[in-house]
Amino acid sequence: MQNHIALYNADGELIDRITERRLEKLQALGRIARVVRHRKGHINRVIQIRLPGEGKPARPADYLGTRYSVKQPLGDGRSCWRLRSLGGRQSETDLAPEEVRPVFLQVVLDCLSHARV
Structure with a gap:
């Protein structure tokens, strides 16, 4: 039984297990970015x-x-969570444009749980 070598794509996903001969062909074609060897020398x-x-x-x-909350450093060295403004706005208080506020409020209302009677 021949030893097979794990072949991964560029994303790190296992594609196949190949023989050394196939590895040589892929290297000759310039398709291999990196060969990872064991400390004993085998691939x-x-x-x-x-x-x-x-x-x-x-x-x-x-x-x-997208992360809509970020850690903001405070002057005393501690940090707190701060909401990120939408649309690249620079205001600290006006975080969302007028046209998205009804959508935001509807999402908040949908997330609230109703009290059981």
């Missing part, structure tokens, strides 16, 4: 280069969305 895994037209790797922020 642990290989990572392909990102090809033109492939998407960017997924980041945690892609799944979590």
